[in-house]
Amino acid sequence: MNISKWWEYITGGFLSFPDEGASPERYKILRRNIVTLMLIVTVVPISLMAFINHHQYQTSLKSEIINPLYVLANKTKHSFELFLEERLSTVRFIASAYSFKDLSDEKTMNRIFRILRKEVGGFVDLGLIDSRGIQVSYAGPYALLGKDYSKQSWFQEAAVSGAYISDVFMGYRQFPHIAIAAQHLEGEGNGWILRSTIDTKKFDNLIAAMGLDPHSDAFLVNNKGIFQTNSKFYGKVLEPCPFSVPQGTYGTYVIERKDHNGREILITYSHFLQPDYTLVMVRPRSAVLKTWFTLKSELFFIYIVSIALIILIVFKLTNIQVNRIKEADEKRELTFRELEHTQKISSIGRLAAGVAHEINNPLAIINEKAGLMKDLVEYTPDFQKRSKFLELTDSIIKTVERCRAITHRLLGFARRMEVEIELLDLNELLKDVYGFLEKESIFRDINVQFQFADALPRISSDRGQLQQVFLNILTNAFAAVEDGGSITITSWEEDLDNVATSVMDNGCGMSEETVKHIFEPFFTTKKGYGTGLGLPITYGIVKKLGGDIKVKSKQGEGTTFTVYLPKKSIRVSE
Amino acid sequence: MNTLKVLLVDDEEDFVTTLSERLQLRGIQAQSATDGESALRMIEDSPPQVAVVDVMMPGISGIEVLKRIKDQNPQIPVILLTGHGSTKEGIKGMQLGAFDYLMKPLNIDELIKKMEEAVKVS
Secondary structure (H helix, E strand, O other): OHHHHHHHHHHHHHHOOOOOOOHHHHHHHHHHHHHHHHHHHHHHHHHHHHHHHHHHHHHHHHHHHHHHHHHHHHHHHHHHHHHHHHHHHHHHHHHHHOOHHHHHOHHHHHHHHHHHHHHOOOEEEEEEEOOOOEEEEEEOOOOOOOOEOOOOHHHHHHHHHOEEEOOOEEOOOOOEEEEEEEEEEOOOOOEEEEEEEEEOHHHHHHHHOOOOOOOOEEEEEEOOOEEOOOEOOOEOOOOEOOOOOOOOOOOEEEEEEEOOOOOEEEEEEEEOOOOOEEEEEEEEHHHHOHHHHHHHHHHHHHHHHHHHHHHHHHHHHHHHHHHHHHHHHHHHHHHHHHHHHHHHHHHHHHHHHHHHHHHHHHHHHHHHHHHHHHHHHHHOOOOOOHHHHHHHHHHHHHHHHHHHHHHHHHHHHHHOOOOOEEEEOHHHHHHHHHHHHHHHHHHOOOEEEEEOOOOOOOEEEEHHHHHHHHHHHHHHHHHHOOOOOEEEEEEEEOOOOEEEEEEEEOOOOOOHHHHHHOOOOOOOOOOOOOOOOHHHHHHHHHHHOOOEEEEEEEOOOEEEEEEEEEOOOOOOOO | OOOOEEEEEOOOHHHHHHHHHHHHHOOOEEEEEOOHHHHHHHHHHOOOOEEEEEOOOOOOOHHHHHHHHHHHOOOOOEEEEEOOOOOHHHHHHHHOOOOEEEEOOOOHHHHHHHHHHHHHHO
């Protein structure tokens, strides 16, 4: 129920348009409805599709772009872990492989340290610390022998958990270092500790190995948010990191946020198990999502261009369509009016013919009676008041003659409605037709010349129809010439069977394109007041009478219409 | 010069009687009939040299009268009268053998000239 009501509402609103009579409004509404409907059925699906595509691309592309970040962060984290684990294992191994006594010996210590530097790398010094926290043996660049570590926290931690990796600290030479320590437990719970300092230059190498672009950054922070390596953008080693990194989760995560400079960044972070470090990789969002943004802007561009194109075409097409409908309506109305007019004229013609005929009979009686009166006066020798009587009868006969002229004119008008063949003099007919326009030619100072063939044979044709033909052609010629222009009407015998008449003017002329169309119905150059029927009717009549019509024209020079007519009408037997 | 003998046929009695009187004044022997039947009868009784027949008549029309004359007395020329000017009837009449047609109201001199021509030709 509801659906059908809605459907009715929609179709009623958009698909219908007012019936005739609503005049210009009607076409506005029609245009609006067509445009709306066409835009709805084209723009809505395209927009919907664009929206869905956008979403799908976004999800799939983002995951595809972000995955490599995980992989890279994980790989680098493992490299770090491996590096540290290797160092710690080495120290542990030495602590296990050698006795306290061996290591107390400076020579052995130095030898081990030399091998370490050569084979493993990254070691800065190596020291042996007894259970009381005193450094008893040392190999390295500093004079640390005899130093007491018992109060330091790392010593306590190493004593408790057996191994220790420190945060980064500045050594005596102002180089960042870390310290690793491994405890060796003796029989009675007494333990000694082997401690080594490691240069963190290797950290920088590992970060450089990530091969990041110039706008990206990667660094290590500890659990207090202190830089463990230099950061390109956010600070030096041992300075606090300007933004907080989530703590306490083992794994790799990506978050989107703005940094303290307002730059949109993607942060990838990954926690180490030991030591409590976090590898942080910072990449600007724009660089990471560059492909996506490019694709997005391309999609958007295509969308906008297609929408613009659709709108343009919809408007253009609708305009053409509606204008065509409008023109067709107007033409139809004109034709109707023309038809109505013709019918009116035709019925007036019939009426006039009837009246003329009816009047001719009584006129004939009056004529004869008056004639007889005149005869009697003339034939009687001494008729009293003879001259007065003759004057009176002559006056009656003259008046009858006048009435006769009127009825003949009426009959002539009526005859134009139907084809009636008679023998006629074309030159005379042309002069008659010119008579209609004579006043205009004088008023406008148009020079009309006649070049008639002297002995033009009479032709059988329809006088009324031919009058219309030449009246149309002459009217066109008058419309084409300017005031003071000239028109030449020529007649000649074309061949044994045909005569011809041409009407030549020196008016504005027509383009080739116009000449091609002038005999087509409804083609008119008289914008606004032409019916486009004059020449087609003319053409139709000439053809009906068995003749032909030709036109020659040159823009700016003038036009010549030539009408060929058969001497004997092909319709004479009707 | 022989007196011309003509028959005038028109349903308007006023017209034919007045016209015949005028012709007689001019020395022409004119008879008149007001319908087709009596006209044909009169032709049987005493054939005229020329017949002047109105096209539009009740009963037997002028065209019908023309046909019968051309059937039975083809030597008698017929001049048609019409109120319509040069109409189809006039042309039809010419095709059926009428000598000519004239428009009402008539010019009497023109009529006499046409009648003389007709007699001369036939």
